[in-house]
Amino acid sequence: MDDGESLDGWPEDDYPGGWFGTSWGAPICDDGNHLPTPVGEPCTDCKVPIFDGDQGLSVPFIFRRGDGLHAWKLTHIHIDCFRAGQQMTSTQLYVDGER
Numbered sequence: 001m002d003d004g005e006s007l008d009g010w011p012e013d014d015y016p017g018g019w020f021g022t023s024w025g026a027p028i029c030d031d032g033n034h035l036p037t038p039v040g041e042p043c044t045d046c047k048v049p050i051f052d053g054d055q056g057l058s059v060p061f062i063f064r065r066g067d068g069l070h071a072w073k074l075t076h077i078h079i080d081c082f083r084a085g086q087q088m089t090s091t092q093l094y095v096d097g098e099r
């Protein structure tokens, strides 16, 4: 893939997103990246800072910078906020587990 633009810092061979906190029994908790809890970072949904002990997802968000190049940052969302805002999809089953 070569579109002539760079994503500074994007890992070459790994998906930078994942999940944090203790496992809630979903498939992503078994084979997704288990990342450090982003204490103090705001949830993208409810805007409440993440606390130590929260469970949630860290999702790479790609955006266009002022200079026209693409860049990315990791954003974070509580698993409960994610559940409340999503349609039932295969992606949700992956992160949420069968119930």
Ligand SMILES: [Zn+2]
Binding pocket: 043, 044, 045, 046, 047, 048, 077, 078, 081
């Ligand atoms: Zn939230």
